[in-house]
Amino acid sequence: MDRVDETAQVRSLVLDVPEWAGHLPGQHVDVRLTADDGYQAERSYSIATPADGNRITITIERIADGEVSPYLVDELQVGDKLELRGPIGGYFVWQPSDGGPLFLAAGGSGVVPLMAMLRARVGARADIPVKLLVSARTADDVIYSGELGVLGDGQSGVEVIQTLTRAQPPGWSGYRRRVDREMVADVAWPAAGMPRCYACGPTGFVEAVASALVGLGHDPKNIRTERFGPTGG
Amino acid sequence: MTNDNHVDGNALGGLLMDVFGREMTDANGLCGSCGTEHVMAELMVYRSGPGDVVRCPSCTTVLLVVTPLPSGPRVYFSSLQWLAPSS
Numbered sequence: 001m002d003r004v005d006e007t008a009q010v011r012s013l014v015l016d017v018p019e020w021a022g023h024l025p026g027q028h029v030d031v032r033l034t035a036d037d038g039y040q041a042e043r044s045y046s047i048a049t050p051a052d053g054n055r056i057t058i059t060i061e062r063i064a065d066g067e068v069s070p071y072l073v074d075e076l077q078v079g080d081k082l083e084l085r086g087p088i089g090g091y092f093v094w095q096p097s098d099g100g101p102l103f104l105a106a107g108g109s110g111v112v113p114l115m116a117m118l119r120a121r122v123g124a125r126a127d128i129p130v131k132l133l134v135s136a137r138t139a140d141d142v143i144y145s146g147e148l149g150v151l152g153d154g155q156s157g158v159e160v161i162q163t164l165t166r167a168q169p170p171g172w173s174g175y176r177r178r179v180d181r182e183m184v185a186d187v188a189w190p191a192a193g194m195p196r197c198y199a200c201g202p203t204g205f206v207e208a209v210a211s212a213l214v215g216l217g218h219d220p221k222n223i224r225t226e227r228f229g230p231t232g233g
Numbered sequence: 234m235t236n237d238n239h240v241d242g243n244a245l246g247g248l249l250m251d252v253f254g255r256e257m258t259d260a261n262g263l264c265g266s267c268g269t270e271h272v273m274a275e276l277m278v279y280r281s282g283p284g285d286v287v288r289c290p291s292c293t294t295v296l297l298v299v300t301p302l303p304s305g306p307r308v309y310f311s312s313l314q315w316l317a318p319s320s
Contacts, residue, residue, distance in 0.1 A: 028243070044244055085250075088246035089246050090246075090256040090259035091243065091258045091274035203240065204237040224274075226243045227239070227241040228244075229240045229280075
């Protein structure tokens with residue numbers, strides 16, 4: 001187990017899972033914790049990386065009053081063992097052979113399964129055009145910001161568009177509001193190109209993106225969604 | 234029912250795998266109330282109680298309730314008329 005700090009509230013855990021059968025970008029695992037008295041709590045966490053032998057990376061946001069995430073983010077030590085179930089998910093998945101163009105919309109830690117898709121595209125050296133819309137509260141809350149900056153440099157066919165909903169750094173040229181239909185119309189591929197669309201994040205974010213896409217004429221069959229509730233995690 | 238307090242059927246993937254022995258988030262189901270067909274992943278899931286209440290996103294009728302019991306998860310079928318795994 002290795003750890004990578006992504007933001008002040010978010011940490012990635014690199015896990016070695018014996019007999020891991022591999023997975024598809026977009027899938028998740030269930031992590032189960034058992035207390036000394038037998039009480040169990042289970043949460044789902046998206047896998048952030050494409051298949052890589054027995055190694056998977058999950059990225060976890062610390063939920064202040066959560067039963068599972070504070071332990072995983074703050075207390076889990078290298079060498080500790082975890083109980084995992086997975087991989088899980090056959091709907092919110094994409095692999096390079098599925099083709100594109102690809103529109104990815106991420107609210108907060110909803111970027112995690114989409115990052116697995118992006119990393120799979122890079123790993124396959126595919127030239128599938130990608131637009132990624134990332135919504136976060138502040139610049140410091142953007143997960144994988146360094147990697148997204150490299151990916152979105154204009155050389156790789158990946159365009160990264162950001163909206164910061166709460167506070168913006170001086171000179172910010174991106175969006176500064178919650179996602180709405182006008183924003184989706186501006187940043188998504190036109191419906192006529194039959195793009196594959198994936199939206200993941202808090203339920204309100206996902207509903208806003210999905211309804212905007214349908215309103216813009218996208219085929220609902222090409223819109224895949226994953227909602228994680230009011231605050232996530 | 235159109236608030237943000239629900240998640241969706243993706244979250245039930247692990248539990249349903251325990252019950253059905255296979256991936257079920259891409260299974261199709263028919264709402265017996267409004268007759269709309271949905272993929273399991275698109276269903277609304279309310280997790281605030283002891284079990285997960287699964288509702289139709291078209292008409293909000295309760296389709297399933299999934300309850301963890303000491304013996305394992307149990308699925309109560311309400312208005313889900315049929316469920317078919319993806320081929």
